[in-house]
Amino acid sequence: MLQAIDVQGQLQAQSQLASRGDAAKAAETIVELIQGIEPNPTSDLPSVFIMSRAREVLASYGMSDEAGQVRDRILELYRDSPNQMLAKAAADAAG
Secondary structure: OEOHHHHHHHHHHHHHHHHOOOHHHHHHHHHHHHHOEOOOOOOHHHHHHHHHHHHHHHHHOOOHHHHHHHHHHHHHHHOOOOOHHHHHHHHHHHO
16 A cells, blocks of 8 residues: 555656656656555545646656546545545546
């Protein structure tokens, strides 16, 4: 089970990789990382923000399919959260 903190450093590394021209591989890795995130009450809000940033990075590189997969994962995990603040953050992060 991945936590937000596990993904944050990897996301930064993959963003740098994408900026050097290997956007397709970086996008694949980012989506795999996001798919591995599971809910955790102590890190749910940071997870939403990190996934939101991943979605933005993918969209900025024209990877709309991958950005859509991240969006879907955000909603899958947090759309129906009993924590209204978290559900709202997820809806906003999903775009």
